[in-house]
Amino acid sequence: TTTKPKIEKVKIGIIEPLTGRYAVFGQEAVDAARLLVDIINNELGGVSSLGGAKLELYVEDAGTSPDTAALAAERLISNYRPHVILGAYISRLTAAVAEVTEREKIPLVMDALVDWLTERGWNYVFRLAPRASTHGKAAVDFVLEMAKKTNTTIRTVVVLHEDSIFGTTVANGVRSQLIAKGVIPNETITYAYTITDFGPIISRIRELNPDVIFSVPYFSDGILFAKALQASGIKVKFIAGAGGCGYTDPDSIREAGEAVEYFTNTYSYNPARQTQWNKRIVQAFQQKYGKLPTEAAGIIFYSLMFVYEGLEKAGQMFPDDPLNPDNLRAVFLSMDLDDSNSIAAQLYPTGRVKLAANGENLYGGTAILQVIGGQPRVIWPEAEEGVTPIFPRP
Structure with a gap:
């Protein structure tokens, strides 16, 4: 044997x-x-x-x-x-x-x-x-749910994403879910992940004056965008990240500081x-x-x-x-x-x-985190104990 x-x-x-x-x-x-x-x-x-x-x-x-x-x-x-x-x-x-x-x-x-x-x-x-498109859909569902809860009007929407297959696929998920819900995005802005200057994009955002920006960053581009938007003084009701990479993870918060306060992002994992x-x-x-x-x-x-x-x-x-x-x-x-x-x-x-x-x-499913008081907090599909989502941005 x-x-x-x-x-x-x-x-x-x-x-x-x-x-x-x-x-x-x-x-x-x-x-x-x-x-x-x-x-x-x-x-x-x-x-x-x-x-x-x-x-x-x-x-x-x-x-x-x-x-x-x-x-x-x-x-x-x-x-x-x-x-x-x-x-x-x-x-x-x-x-x-x-x-x-x-x-x-x-x-x-x-x-x-x-x-x-x-x-x-x-x-x-x-x-x-x-999947990436699931992240895009979740970001839209969250924003529209919160807008309804808080009686926040959303008329203009910009989709901003880095231009790799990742950014494009997540952004496609955002766009198709917006359209399914009867919201037509006013503009989609793409950029290379290696971007070093958001100046022209910030100028375009100022012209469009969106209520909400759906953004799909990786890491350093997200930090750069958040800081540029903060410096510009443009008031946007909400910035919703999608795709789990930038804005609301501890590394992004450490690098971007107050610039990412109240930003959200979708995650493939729920730490809470x-x-x-x-x-x-x-x-x-x-x-x-x-x-x-x-x-x-x-x-x-x-x-x-x-x-x-x-x-x-x-x-x-x-x-x-x-x-x-x-x-x-x-x-x-x-x-x-x-x-x-x-x-x-x-x-x-x-x-x-x-x-x-x-x-x-x-x-497959996601969770959404928001930066509240400089800390990453889970706010959706259900908020972690003692946490309330901040929407729109004060």
């Missing part, structure tokens, strides 16, 4: 932008992965169905271009051949990574949002995070969700890294916990070959998770995770 091979460790790769203009996101994602691997290995005792096998994390820098991201994936695979890879936050970098992981048949759990990443017919891509595991992991992250986890960390929290729970199930369903990519795919697609049976679900905004055949979460 053949004895089944003893699995000492499960290799988890993570490819994130750790240098260059997106490093603020990649660093937070890797910090989150290190924290979770530590919790899984030490508090949860590793993967019990695989004899207590520990997770081992291998980190690669995706850089700032699709080429560097693809090379990072090739390097990671040729050096370590991970059983599962997570990454790469920036959608066009993630698409480049997926081309490589798909060819190599390695499951890729994506922390990038652009809708079409799950529409390419790729077999080994999985995404728990809500009151489940046992969410509270524990938020607290552990804050203790270790000194800041509230938001988008980049949050997506990794539930994505990596989903992988861990999948590995547990793989050991039960496929004891003879649990780490085979086709077996892992079958396991990931078979999982139906909620708060009662899953840590990953407790970390997820909607409390439900069930993947469709293309790897997309059927229960």
